[in-house]
Amino acid sequence: MDIDNKVVVVSGGASGLGLATTLQLIKKGAKVAIVDLNTELGESLQEKYPQHVAFYHADVTHDETIERALSDVVMRWGKIDICVNCAGIVAAGKVLNREGKAQLLGRFSQAIQINLVGVFNVLRVAAEKMALNSPDVDGQRGVIINTASVAAFDGQTGQAAYSASKAGIVGMTLPLARDLAATGIRVMTIAPGLFDTPMMKSLPQEVREPLITMVQSPSRFGEPDEFASLCCHIINNNYLNGEVIRLDAAIRMEPR
Helix, strand or coil: CCCCCCEEEEECCCCHHHHHHHHHHHHCCCEEEEEECCHHHHHHHHHHCCCCEEEEECCCCCHHHHHHHHHHHHHHHCCCCEEEECCCCCCCCCCECCCCCECCHHHHHHHHHHHHHHHHHHHHHHHHHHCCCCCCCCCCCEEEEEECCCHHHHCCCCCHHHHHHHHHHHHHHHHHHHHHHCCCEEEEEEEECCECCHHHHCCCHHHHHHHHCCCCCCCCCECHHHHHHHHHHHHHCCCCCCCEEEECCCCCCCCC
């Protein structure tokens, strides 16, 4: 699918991996609807790219809010072609703390609700809108790209909630692709390793250095633009469907 003149929904598109994806898509001629809770960053992007960006302050876990936002995207630009889900949170905490007390259930539930249910909420509505598009020569009407993590496979100590939420995204990739095949919508998942997002940059050097030692080659953090470039390749390559791609420089996370 050619990106030029396409309409893309990017959840979490105002910062980190989502921001890098938003900017690359704009450069390639797409119109981007950013769904994010960061009003300051979202509105600044809309002001900077008024012809290419529409910002929607929306919680991905709220069904009616997402339905209204994506319906407005269709009213504004006539369609939705692509959906990239980058919204999510980092959740950490052992099952038992140092005092032997069990982790609060709400912390686990929050990770599942935002990282997994939120992704499904956005993609289900996006798929409904994509189904109205005219098919291309391959019968294709849309592309959905979800963001998991290498933690889905190599979860570290204290990452039960985060790993479970990301493993859920991995696990639903093929069933989603099968569900939507007859509609002409491809579904792919990217599982990033360690990327130099603002959150990672905020860590002290003594925390960052041991993490880099687990990265094989190139031995560095990934650049958000590398994630965005993979998103663009997936969109362009019609034969990529129902698969999870680890974008991680061959990292295998150690237990702690």
